[in-house]
Amino acid sequence: xxxxxxxxxxxxxxxHRAGFVEGQNLKIDERDSxxxxxxxxxxxxxxxxxxxxxxxLAGYKLTGAVQKAIRTVPxxxxxxxxxxxxxxxxxxxxxxxxxxISILSTELDGKRQELLTxxxxxxxxxxxxxxxxxxxxxxxxxxxDAARARGIELSVYRVAKSEEIxxxxxxxxxxxxxxxxxxxxxxxxxNRQPIIERTAALKLPAIYQFPEIAxxxxx
Numbered sequence: 001x002x003x004x005x006x007x008x009x010x011x012x013x014x015x016h017r018a019g020f021v022e023g024q025n026l027k028i029d030e031r032d033s034x035x036x037x038x039x040x041x042x043x044x045x046x047x048x049x050x051x052x053x054x055x056x057l058a059g060y061k062l063t064g065a066v067q068k069a070i071r072t073v074p075x076x077x078x079x080x081x082x083x084x085x086x087x088x089x090x091x092x093x094x095x096x097x098x099x100x101i102s103i104l105s106t107e108l109d110g111k112r113q114e115l116l117t118x119x120x121x122x123x124x125x126x127x128x129x130x131x132x133x134x135x136x137x138x139x140x141x142x143x144x145d146a147a148r149a150r151g152i153e154l155s156v157y158r159v160a161k162s163e164e165i166x167x168x169x170x171x172x173x174x175x176x177x178x179x180x181x182x183x184x185x186x187x188x189x190x191n192r193q194p195i196i197e198r199t200a201a202l203k204l205p206a207i208y209q210f211p212e213i214a215x216x217x218x219x
Contacts, residue, residue: 005212011056036061040069047073059186060085060133067098074099080106080134080184105184105209106139113143113181116207117150123178123205125153129168129195131185132158143181162191169198180206189213 012022020026029052034042043066046052054074057066063077067087077100079085088094091102109128117123128143140156147154155177157168165188172180180199182188188195192213199206208214 034062036065039065043070059190060087061187063087063098063100067096071097073097076100078103080104106134106136108209109135109139109181109183110143110146112207112209113146113154116179116181116205117147117152119207120179120205123152125155125176126179126181127155127157127172127175127177128181128183129165129172129188130156130158130183131187132160133187134185135183159188162194165191165194166198169195169202169204173202173204177204180204182206182208184209 015022015026022028029046031042031046039062043055046055047070052073054076055066055070056076057063058078060079063075063079064085064087067075075098077087077098079087079100080103082088082094082100082102083090087098087100088096113126113128116126120126126147128140130140135156135158144154144156155172155175157172159165159168169180182192182195189209192208195206196213198204
């Protein structure tokens, strides 16, 4: 958890406004870099031994794993679409023990692609790095159609494991891609550093989901 990020600054500010002050009446048990395959085990340990009153997490994979294991403690999460991904029944009446925010960031993938083509007007071939667990096929087809309408070829590379990322970028660049759209995904956000480093090494223009990635040297 990067507390300096705007997301967490706002989160802790709201907790403070609600009367929860860390070190006084609020204790935070941070578990960074929890792997999906171990998430349910970690969550159950937190509930059983640490006695947590609520669990805050993010991303569809972690949320799905923890939700299956924890049914009594409130879960607060962020996901691209809480309803579509099946975490809640509705936003107004979520049901169960899970609530949170739908950031709907995949809906901006197309806008980022449009901006990318404007920023690199000479590009006739661009690529998109996609998380197959988040990027729905119909959304990817819409991106391809939008690129085609501008006379641009779009190649989509689906990556589900961190070790696939650099190879996908290298393959895209070798195939003639002149710019990269990193599509919205908690997985790709978590693995942003190898993406930033590889695109910088290849001098491949790229656009990302969040502004703090650009601030952290993503170009």
